[in-house]
Amino acid sequence: MLRLDTRFLPDFPEALKAHAPLLEEARRSLLAKRKNPGSMLGFLDLPEDTETLREIRRYREANPWVEDFVLIGIGGSALGPKALEAAFNESGVRFHYVDHVEPEPVIKLLRALDPGKTLVNVVSKSGTTAETLAGFLVFLDWLKGALGEAWRRHLVVTTDPETGPLRALAAREGLRAFAIPKEVGGRFSVLSPVGLLPLAFAGADLEALLMGARKANETALAPVEESLPLKTALLLHLHRHLPVHAFMVYSERLKHLPEWFVQLHDESLGKRDKEGNRVGTTALPALGPQDQHAQVQLFREGPLDKLLAMVVPESPLEDLRIPPAEGLEAASYLFGKTLFGLLRAEAEATYQALAEAGQRVYALYLSQVSPYAVGWLLQHLMWQTAFLGELWGVNAFDQPGVELGKRLTRAFLEAWK
Numbered sequence: 001m002l003r004l005d006t007r008f009l010p011d012f013p014e015a016l017k018a019h020a021p022l023l024e025e026a027r028r029s030l031l032a033k034r035k036n037p038g039s040m041l042g043f044l045d046l047p048e049d050t051e052t053l054r055e056i057r058r059y060r061e062a063n064p065w066v067e068d069f070v071l072i073g074i075g076g077s078a079l080g081p082k083a084l085e086a087a088f089n090e091s092g093v094r095f096h097y098v099d100h101v102e103p104e105p106v107i108k109l110l111r112a113l114d115p116g117k118t119l120v121n122v123v124s125k126s127g128t129t130a131e132t133l134a135g136f137l138v139f140l141d142w143l144k145g146a147l148g149e150a151w152r153r154h155l156v157v158t159t160d161p162e163t164g165p166l167r168a169l170a171a172r173e174g175l176r177a178f179a180i181p182k183e184v185g186g187r188f189s190v191l192s193p194v195g196l197l198p199l200a201f202a203g204a205d206l207e208a209l210l211m212g213a214r215k216a217n218e219t220a221l222a223p224v225e226e227s228l229p230l231k232t233a234l235l236l237h238l239h240r241h242l243p244v245h246a247f248m249v250y251s252e253r254l255k256h257l258p259e260w261f262v263q264l265h266d267e268s269l270g271k272r273d274k275e276g277n278r279v280g281t282t283a284l285p286a287l288g289p290q291d292q293h294a295q296v297q298l299f300r301e302g303p304l305d306k307l308l309a310m311v312v313p314e315s316p317l318e319d320l321r322i323p324p325a326e327g328l329e330a331a332s333y334l335f336g337k338t339l340f341g342l343l344r345a346e347a348e349a350t351y352q353a354l355a356e357a358g359q360r361v362y363a364l365y366l367s368q369v370s371p372y373a374v375g376w377l378l379q380h381l382m383w384q385t386a387f388l389g390e391l392w393g394v395n396a397f398d399q400p401g402v403e404l405g406k407r408l409t410r411a412f413l414e415a416w417k
């Protein structure tokens with residue numbers, strides 16, 4: 001269950017009524033693009049793709065020997081699986097993310113791994129990302145050196161269904177490869193094999209995750225006053241003059257979710273609109289309760305330049321009572337309470353304190369940190385982003401601004417050789 005709370009934004013229900021035609025139009029124009037090749041709206045169909053799910057399950061069952069799973073990928077090819085695996089790893093398979101090119105951690109990882117028990121998953125939609133290819137080349141050489149002809153069984157590729165160097169390599173070498181559908185972009189790919197394959201090895205409940213995402217699809221298409229993603233898109237739209245959008249999650253298991261959201265929001269919406277104006281707000285990742293002791297001072301007394309979204313679970317899967325101890329009377333207000341009770345109280349207190357400070361803040365309540373609720377939340381946020389692309393007149397699915405950096409990197413590498 002996902003529930004929106006706007007109790008500290010009393011003007012919102014009126015605004016929703018007033019903006020209903022604008023929201024209807026944004027949704028109509030988004031959905032009208034659905035059948036156009038290149039519209040990149042394939043993420044809407046992923047929750048229905050039971051065939052891919054079956055294929056992934058079969059692959060997982062055929063490889064019970066895996067103890068370490070190395071995911072080589074970056075941006076949209078790493079942030080989603082990283083966020084979900086941290087929350088839902090039930091299998092004990094150890095996950096390692098090579099989403100960087102710093103040599104020391106790569107060397108440390110290579111020394112620690114047993115190649116015979118390691119599965120390497122190289123993930124890249126384009127198959128051309130420098131960091132990913134560099135990491136892949138290192139691990140490919142390592143697998144070949146350690147395992148001889150058996151290396152192929154320890155490598156699985158997730159990439160474009162037809163094009164790109166990784167697809168070509170997979171075809172030439174007869175490697176196992178999964179497809180990121182053509183119409184699915186990296187930061188919208190978490191429910192494709194990009195996320196589902198690692199999560200199958202993590203033993204997560206993939207059915208429930210996709211069921212939650214289907215629920216998000218349903219609410220996205222509901223009448224405006226019941227359409228959760230249209231409502232949160234409107235909240236962001238109404239506050240677009242505030243430069244910062246803080247995304248604060250009260251869950252240790254979801255500690256990597258804000259990083260995933262940052263890419264989704266910033267890379268989708270921070271760009272030039274049709275008139276050439278610079279558009280976008282800056283997503284700021286925050287985690288409760290840790291950031292109460294780091295950022296909340298700024299949120300309380302610093303500039304009123306933020307729209308804050310708080311993601312708060314409403315119940316735990318399991319809870320732990322805080323036992324009393326003699327000689328520590330200062331902590332007696334905690335005795336007999338539960339850890340989740342404290343978490344909930346802290347989230348509520350921060351929510352109220354921020355509203356009282358004059359910040360614009362709303363909450364998204366998750367019934368539990370379960371695959372169903374989190375699948376719903378992720379797909380909800382992808383819809384929100386797509387709707388905002390329409391409202392702000394930008395293409396939410398490209399990223400022209402990152403190309404220059406890539407070209408310059410290549411130029412430097414060539415000049416420095």
Ligand SMILES: O=P(O)(O)OC[C@H]1O[C@H](O)[C@H](O)[C@@H](O)[C@@H]1O
Pocket residue numbers: 074075076077123124125126127128129132186187267399402
């Ligand atoms: O999946 P890949 O093609 O390797 O792309 C990985 C990432 O890098 C690119 O530079 C884009 O800015 C991101 O949107 C993308 O998620």
